[in-house]
Amino acid sequence: MSRFFNSLRDGVGFDLILVGAALLFLLALAGLPLVYNVLMSFQQVDMFTLGTLIRPWAGFSNYVAVVQQPEFWLVTKNTLIFVFASMGGQFILGFALAIFFAQKFPGASTIRGLFLVSWVMPGLVVGAIWSWILAGDFGVLNTVLKAVGLIDGTVFWKSDPAFSIWAVVIANIWLGLAFNMLLLSVGLAAIPRDLYEAAELDGANAFQRFWTITLPMMRSTIGAVLSLGLIGTLQQFDLFPAITEGGPANTSTVAGYWSWQMSFQLYDFAKGATISVMMFLLVLFASIIYVRSTRHEVRG
């Protein structure tokens, strides 16, 4: 018996308690809502039975119904465009900026700090500002593009089905840029300088140094940034109501916004839950990549 208590104080039991507490915490805060959500996607949910747990069983009919919605494939396409274009833009621009500000020049770290402004701004505010910038008739972006000579007529970023999703992508890239830059800057700073010096002595040019030292050393950081980026863009909500409201004709609706629309605009909570379960599978995929990327971390 005393051995049992001893092990609780220092030993396997102590570890188990720590892990168990964390697990309980996770289950209560993340697990239960998740289970509830999955459960709801298999039930017939009505706005007046929202408060109860026992509801008629619907089987897979909610899933079938969601896939049969006329806008399903459009939303899938939009979600893929939104997620990958946003991630790509955020990552490439963020990496470029991180490398740029890793160079030594006066004010480098101050200016890098200023980029954080975009990160602390609430999404709705960013959305409202971009909504004005992207406006068709009196928008700043069109005025600038016209002045530079890139376009002749007016581009209706928010109202043209060919551009509407890109309008949100542009705003989202701006919003996520600072976060990407920051994480990647930290990763860059962690690479030992002497590696570069040795490579330079061996005659490696800038590109070779980037390809053979920076990228491999940054592997885990990049994995983390990309998977956090995927989760972040899938979560992105504020920009949609602020800029396009999913329109015109659903051409800028993505899964997250659609799920919200189903639940809180159309009061079809079961379909809303179904869509979010489908999204969850995507996030699960991202989490696996994230976990794997940290497992392969280069040590020492």
Next chain:
Amino acid sequence: MKLKHLGLLAGVAIGAMSMAAPAMAQVTLKIWSIDGNDRVGIADTFSKEFDEANEDIVVEYRIVPFDDLVNETLRAFATGNAPDIVSFDNPDFALFSSRGAMLDITDRIAASEVIKAENYFEGPLNSVTWDGKYFGIPKYTDTIGIFYNKDLFAKAGITEPPKTWAEFAEYAEKLTDPANNVYGATFSARAGEEGTFQFLPIIQEAGGNYDNVNVDGAVEVLDLWKKIVDNGWASKDVLSLGQWDSTGTFNSGNAAMAISGPWEIDRMVSDAKFDWGVALLPTITDGGTRSSALGGFDWGIMSTTKHPDEAFRALEYFAAQDHRIFEEFGNIPARSDIELPVTGIALKDEALKVFQEQLQFAQPRGPHPEWQKISKAIYDAMQQALTGQISAKDALDQAQATIKGIVG
């Protein structure tokens, strides 16, 4: 000595009164509405007055933001904490009345001295009616018409506002002046309730309704709207602009005609630096069926209330104040027996006269418990057609199929 005595007496009297108050059974009424958030509104003012005028009733008034109102009330109803009285936007009302969440007050209205069903405009009254019974009373109403810039009309040599949608398109072309950044027309074809609000009247003019949307006339007008947008007689941004923003371009002189409602008038009086007027919505053929959208809120008593008598007394009090809501809050009463007072601002008085006439043609959206889904089918179709993804006919056919699945 005498004074002291008096003071003592007064003290006893006050003490007795404060003792007596709890002895009278006090009833607490919970009233929810969106009013009173940024400025004084109908519900908060009248609730307070009703509270003060009735010793036996305590009113707990709560402001619920517009976007949360339906969700919040649904949740409160599901958990048994529903308010006694609530006011909803009129298309949301059927969601509750059709599911037994609102109290049937048909008999009470029949017996009431104050509330008389025949005093209300037909449209607003329909929105509180379900299955032939009354579940509430209209709070106020509004509708849409066409604002037109008389100066620009004169410049283009047009004397009368458009009577038909074909004329509307024709005038829009004539009035468009890209050199001066002037569009012929502006409206709201947004992906939301406002889009449905502006397009549904056309379906109704064509002889259709929310459950019969693919009527020929509606297809024709949708094609006309597409032509107007495609040719740049209206900004492509009508697809994302709400009514308030869309009319903003009219006020600044950048659009010659705007479809919107009386809530714009006060701002227009102060912002618009030109002569303007309001006309009834055009019809499909000259002298054809008129229709218009119906906006505004309704009052209702929730079926879970423990004090239906007191709650109905509150509704009677609110209805008795209807003559004040235009002067004090700028809303139009939903009643035909109330004359709007003259404001002395000529443009405003003229405009209100037209809107009052238009109200007689205003139709509520629905009523249907799944209105939001029906509405989405309609604005989706409108947007698909306007952006040229599919033809107007196909878009409305598709909406019809979706709506049929909802309505059954």
